[in-house]
Amino acid sequence: MTGSWKITAYASKPLVHQALLAHEEETDWDPEVILSGREETPQTPDDWVLEAWYSRKPVQADKAAVAALFGDDVPALGIEKLPDEDWLTISQQGVKPIHAGQFYVHTPDYPPHGDPAVCSLSIPASQAFGTGHHETTAGCLAILTAMKRSGVVARHMADIGTGTGLLAFAALDLWPNALATASDIDAICAEVVEFNAAENHVAMGPGNGQLAMVIADGMDDPLLQARGPYDLLIANILAAPLIELAPDFAEAVPPSGHVVLAGLLETQEAKVRAAYRRAGFRLASRLVNGDWSILWLRRRRA
Structure with missing residues (x-):
């Protein structure tokens, strides 16, 4: 898919968590717009980035919707056009499998766990x-x-x-x-x-x-x-x-x-x-x- 875009906001870990929670409560959010949050780098675990992924160029209303997730403490928002790649694949890059209890949760980009005693569950990271x-x-x-x-x-x-x-x-x-x-x-x-x-x-x-x-x-x-x-x-x-x-x-x-x-x-x-x-x-x-x-x-x- 071509024409992929991203809105990015750099903020503290609590602020990005707050925005993700607000997104969960947002009933009018466009289901085509994928939202994700992650550490900016492993060396700075308290510095996070929130990313909203679009298959079209974001308009002002899109930027306002992302800003609204932060309430009164809105960080600077950046908009960038991405290379002509599958935007959903890009949004899932870096989301590595996790092992919790007897479960191994991975995106479709990763294979199941090799141990038959471990239950592998495949869930798209965009969800x-x-x-x-x-x-x-x-x-x-x-x-x-x-x-x-x-x-x-x-x-x-x-x-x-x-x-x-x-x-x-x-x-x-x-x-x-x-x-x-x-x-x-x-x-x-x-x-x-x-x-x-x-x-x-x-x-x-x-x-x-x-x-x-x-x-x-x-x-x-x-x-x-x-x-x-x-x-x-x-x-x-x-x-x-x-x-x-x-x-x-x-x-x-x-x-x-x-x-x-x-x-x-x-x-x-x-x-x-x-x-x-x-x-x-x-x-x-x-x-x-x-x-x-x-x-x-x-x-x-x-």
Whole structure:
């Protein structure tokens, strides 16, 4: 594809994280525009760059949309035309595979892991936060692996805010006979999950060992409610909706059931844990990956 362009913003790691989170909440974002964030260099881990990739020349509205992600602290934005190469391939350069728990997450540009004991999952790097390369998703993969190794049994499970479907795929690999449901508020995720499921040989459908996909706001969906209660519920979203959903999750998870929460900064952890403590959950374990907290909670017995 020719005519590839890029908008670039250099900023601190927290500012780029803030922009990526704002992008996740942006419902009107053009799905053709790919956004990514990374370290500027390995030697400067606190200096980050945010890149927006276009198959056309960006207009002023595009620049304003990127600037809006930073709120009141907007860095200088640069626009450049790229060589006549596949812009999606360019956007994925440098995104190396990651190994988290028993999972190996890679882009289609890389081969699967050679060890049959490791589950390889192929997710395009252009698919933002659900790829496994963000600390929250990688942390969830590690926590889920630890849960399985500790003897947790999941027969009914749900991945709320599934995005790419990655965490649902991982959970089905760990508990292959479970009745699994994935949901997201964004309708485009249905196509994304179906595509990624086919690429990773995950069966879509309503039965045990298959993945059922619904578009829903939180737990507000008849199928989500009918397929519960859930002895494992995963939600890698953001702190504010996690707090808001605590009572709904408590209704959906029986005593001794498990929830995995992510998408919250370590500075937001106290408020999230307080909301879930009030809803009847206790902390089983936690993991901090970068600036992010990943929580494993259990519903207390009545």
